[in-house]
Amino acid sequence: MATIPRAGSAFLLAQLGAHAAARFAERVAELDLTPPQTGLLRAVATGPGRSQQELAGYLGMPPSRLVALVDGLAARGLLERRRNPDDRRLHALHPTAEGERMLGRIGEVARAHDDELLAGLDATERETLRELLARVAGQQGLTPGVHPGYRRV
Amino acid sequence: MATIPRAGSAFLLAQLGAHAAARFAERVAELDLTPPQTGLLRAVATGPGRSQQELAGYLGMPPSRLVALVDGLAARGLLERRRNPDDRRLHALHPTAEGERMLGRIGEVARAHDDELLAGLDATERETLRELLARVAGQQGLTPGVHPGYRRV
């Protein structure tokens, strides 16, 4: 029988990443949000006024998919579409005051999520892990704050 | 405008995990395999002779889903179902010699994948990262070698 090699760091990352994403999805579900929605809300607040095309490109999804996400958040009053009078084809996206408040709550959820996930590490180890992860993410060309897997709710 | 907090370690883990999983999927696609197939093949080789029910429980998927995965690998001669003469309802799963060879190739792919992903870290840093990730995975109760997200090809 062939030797079964132990899982490498890449596998550990994929495994822990899926676990972290699933737990986060459970937590934001209590705010009646999906992870892609939180990502979009955050992106809109980070750079208000961008068009849907710009946002879709930034988040790495087809514009048609953004429509449903925007619809959902707009229907709940968390963000709004503002028509550009100079070019009425464009919809500039802005967070509402309610959206800003929701973002604050998402931040609290994210902090609690972080604490739970890293419960096995002390403060120094957490900082070491964070720094190493940020280095790898940067070297791999990942855009800060943009999840490649916003393809699943 | 509310403050946009920087992404925490949990987000970095989810982001890097999705990236790692996507790159791994690209690599094993060259072996004409999907990540769930590699996970099943590995699980079968790790503990040969288990029933499909046992495997499904171990991998955290419904038995009905395992059927299609087993069908695909069996059709390619990578594993085989052996009926238990004492209880003909049971199908014990075993890797074939060809399956063992394929597992070796998957191991090579995984090592190359690891190297590419961690290209930004030196040997000491890689070991530190691995140790921290393994600690977190253990504390979170994750089963070694079992990916919670074998739900997506």
Add this chain to the structure above:
DNA sequence: TATTGTTATACTCTATAACTATA
């Protein structure tokens, strides 16, 4: 009657591409 494995059904999510309105 209970259990293993299988098949059938229905559902969720997605990308592609057709469509509309504006330019």
Add this chain to the structure above:
DNA sequence: TATAGTTATAGAGTATAACAATA
């Protein structure tokens, strides 16, 4: 004719639950 946004369609992948064989 080109572009922003929207809608329609179809495809992939999944879980649930019904089913057949065996116990």
